Amino acid sequence: MIVLSGTIGAGKSSLATILSEHLGTEAFYEQVDDNPVLPLFYADPKKYAFLLQIYFLNKRFESIKQAMSDDNNVLDRSIYEDSLFFHMNADMGRATPQEVKVYDELLDNMMQELPYAAAKKAPDLLVHIDISYDTMIKRIEKRGRDYEQPEQDPSLVEYYHELLGRYDGWYDNYDYSPKMKIDGDKYDFVENPDDLKIVLAQIDKELASRGVVEK
Ligand SMILES: Nc1ncnc2c1ncn2[C@@H]1O[C@H](COP(=O)(O)OP(=O)(O)OP(=O)(O)O)[C@@H](O)[C@H]1O
Numbered sequence: 001m002i003v004l005s006g007t008i009g010a011g012k013s014s015l016a017t018i019l020s021e022h023l024g025t026e027a028f029y030e031q032v033d034d035n036p037v038l039p040l041f042y043a044d045p046k047k048y049a050f051l052l053q054i055y056f057l058n059k060r061f062e063s064i065k066q067a068m069s070d071d072n073n074v075l076d077r078s079i080y081e082d083s084l085f086f087h088m089n090a091d092m093g094r095a096t097p098q099e100v101k102v103y104d105e106l107l108d109n110m111m112q113e114l115p116y117a118a119a120k121k122a123p124d125l126l127v128h129i130d131i132s133y134d135t136m137i138k139r140i141e142k143r144g145r146d147y148e149q150p151e152q153d154p155s156l157v158e159y160y161h162e163l164l165g166r167y168d169g170w171y172d173n174y175d176y177s178p179k180m181k182i183d184g185d186k187y188d189f190v191e192n193p194d195d196l197k198i199v200l201a202q203i204d205k206e207l208a209s210r211g212v213v214e215k
């Protein structure tokens with residue numbers, strides 16, 4: 001299983017579709033537009049941060065179990081990033097220490113079950129899409145989900161800066177599997193076919209060097 005990581009609007013869903021088609025495998029997506037808790041969270045983060053987190057954790061576990069059935073299936077965000085989001089929100093006062101404790105213990109418990117439930121514990125490769133704040137905002141505007149727009153809620157400017165800052169340290173410390181970075185500012189793999197070729201070649205090279213066989 002290949003896992004994509006990156007901040008909001010980095011292009012994970014787009015790359016998951018492209019990469020799974022390229023490899024002839026299946027993509028597994030984070031539930032967003034049909035997620036009933038997400039709009040509630042953006043409207044009242046303090047009230048809904050914990051519920052949203054449990055929702056994502058449950059869905060992610062389900063996706064991982066399915067995606068792990070093939071080496072080259074593509075998952076469009078890692079379970080470790082869910083934890084990053086939650087701890088950031090908790091540090092912003094949107095979850096109590098008790099909620100954090102319950103979440104961390106539940107996550108730990110679920111991770112211990114993964115090798116049995118999914119036959120494997122870690123992804124074969126993590127592909128991190130790295131983007132700047134400006135790119136992030138452009139993509140969020142392009143996609144146009146109301147509740148994500150800083151124009152509607154100016155406090156999101158700080159939220160997004162904080163999130164991006166945490167992602168840098170997160171990627172540097174990530175050591176659950178082999179990892180690689182894609183420059184999402186430089187390569188417009190959604191609209192530019194030449195850029196897409198370069199990005200796919202970078203991933204193919206990494207997969208080959210890791211001995212993950214292409215279909
Ligand atoms: N490399 C790219 N070049 C140009 N546009 C892009 C690129 N990547 C993504 N986009 C556009 O940015 C928007 C967000 O992309 P996408 O939904 O793939 O992001 P995501 O990382 O899955 O976001 P989220 O974490 O919020 O689910 C979409 O409109 C998409 O078409």
Ligand SMILES: Nc1nc(=O)c2ncn([C@H]3C[C@H](O)[C@@H](CO)O3)c2[nH]1
Binds near residue numbers: 049
């Ligand atoms: N609070 C919180 N915790 C998560 O684990 C999490 N994962 C994703 N998201 C939000 C970001 C995008 O708006 C949208 C799509 O990625 O969902 C999250 N929000």
